[in-house]
Amino acid sequence: MASNGVVAPVASSQAQVVVDEQQQPDQQLTAQISKLEIAEEKQQQPEQHQQEEQQAPANGEQAPPHRSHDPQFNQKRSDPFQFGSRYLQEQDDVFEFNAWDHVETDDTYNEYAEQQYEMQRNAPVSDFDKHRFNSDPAKWWNQFYKNNTANFFKDRKWLQQEFPILDKVTSEGYGPCTLLEIGAGAGNTAFPILSKNKNPELKLHACDFSKKAVEVMRSQEAYNTDQMQADVWDVAGDELPPHLEENSVDVALMVFIFSALSPLQWKKAVENVYRVLKPGGEVCFRDYGRGDLAQVRFKKGRYLDENFYIRGDGTRVYFFERDELADIWSGKLFTQDSEVEDASEPDIRFVIEDLGVDRRLLVNRAKKLKMYRCWLQGRFRKPLPN
Numbered sequence: 001m002a003s004n005g006v007v008a009p010v011a012s013s014q015a016q017v018v019v020d021e022q023q024q025p026d027q028q029l030t031a032q033i034s035k036l037e038i039a040e041e042k043q044q045q046p047e048q049h050q051q052e053e054q055q056a057p058a059n060g061e062q063a064p065p066h067r068s069h070d071p072q073f074n075q076k077r078s079d080p081f082q083f084g085s086r087y088l089q090e091q092d093d094v095f096e097f098n099a100w101d102h103v104e105t106d107d108t109y110n111e112y113a114e115q116q117y118e119m120q121r122n123a124p125v126s127d128f129d130k131h132r133f134n135s136d137p138a139k140w141w142n143q144f145y146k147n148n149t150a151n152f153f154k155d156r157k158w159l160q161q162e163f164p165i166l167d168k169v170t171s172e173g174y175g176p177c178t179l180l181e182i183g184a185g186a187g188n189t190a191f192p193i194l195s196k197n198k199n200p201e202l203k204l205h206a207c208d209f210s211k212k213a214v215e216v217m218r219s220q221e222a223y224n225t226d227q228m229q230a231d232v233w234d235v236a237g238d239e240l241p242p243h244l245e246e247n248s249v250d251v252a253l254m255v256f257i258f259s260a261l262s263p264l265q266w267k268k269a270v271e272n273v274y275r276v277l278k279p280g281g282e283v284c285f286r287d288y289g290r291g292d293l294a295q296v297r298f299k300k301g302r303y304l305d306e307n308f309y310i311r312g313d314g315t316r317v318y319f320f321e322r323d324e325l326a327d328i329w330s331g332k333l334f335t336q337d338s339e340v341e342d343a344s345e346p347d348i349r350f351v352i353e354d355l356g357v358d359r360r361l362l363v364n365r366a367k368k369l370k371m372y373r374c375w376l377q378g379r380f381r382k383p384l385p386n
Contacts, residue, residue: 103361123300140314141210163284172198180249183257187217207233236265259318277382289374295319329380350380
């Protein structure tokens with residue numbers, strides 16, 4: 001991975017994060033961020049850590065389980081919100097594996113990140129460009145999928161591990177189920193789900209803001225309207241998804257989509273998801289966390305608002321705090337913002353079933369680079385009526 005920010009070669013196993021002063025052109029930034037997203041796809045599961053050749057300790061003793069290359073210590077976890085079990089301990093060589101789980105950022109990274117945030121705030125997007133990017137976000141996503149088509153992101157085959165409900169609803173004999181994917185893109189989630197589906201009564205609705213993305217999905221050989229319906233839909237718009245009514249969806253899937261919305265759109269988006277879900281229905285959610293390397297790497301002229309940025313291709317991205325997400329989906333944030341309670345406003349209060357922070361240290365062993373990633377993952381349930 002090219003150096004652009006906080007990753008650089010180091011001389012010892014106690015890796016120090018240093019600053020690369022070289023600024024790369026804006027058009028390369030999106031490619032850099034996409035590489036980080038692809039790295040996530042590769043490193044999502046602890047059992048997917050690449051297996052390196054076993055090197056026996058010099059004293060002949062067996063390596064502890066968390067450092068073992070033996071697959072028996074690298075099996076699927078029973079708790080999806082455990083986020084892996086390869087813990088980096090003080091005596092470990094950080095470059096022995098390609099990734100470590102639950103790694104907190106070190107002081108050097110934190111100091112550099114704060115310097116970056118200050119630089120970003122002092123060199124924001126111009127008012128003209130802010131209006132240009134916020135007024136018609138669909139334009140930039142259409143251009144994105146026109147340029148990248150279906151091969152930009154890898155298929156998200158890891159989702160059943162992170163959200164076991166997907167395994168359940170696609171199992172033989174489960175019965176009628178309506179699954180809505182919001183922000184389906186080119187189908188990198190929808191098609192892998194259907195490829196494993198054994199439930200003939202499953203109906204998957206794959207919706208995206210981009211007209212071009214929907215065209216890409218519909219053009220795929222695997223697209224079959226008997227079980228999948230791809231449509232254009234703005235989750236923050238005034239209408240519900242095509243062919244769906246209120247209280248009609250069992251599971252809503254939102255993976256790296258909420259971060260593309262402006263904070264001004266959050267309330268409407270949450271309301272729409274609430275409306276379309278059945279009572280007891282569930283939202284499966286994953287998105288970017290504050291302090292992720294993708295955020296820290298942004299240079300001048302990309303800052304829209306606090307934790308909110310514009311990428312080199314014109315698409316937007318927000319980086320969330322855990323408590324902030326809890327307040328959004330529980331409805332607390334919107335009641336705080338409203339000075340006067342409006343009886344006509346719907347009472348949107350999801351139950352936060354799970355909400356965890358997935359901190360991962362990805363390592364380039366050859367170049368002695370380390371990259372701190374941070375994602376948030378949650379399950380939010382629409383309550384049953386009293």
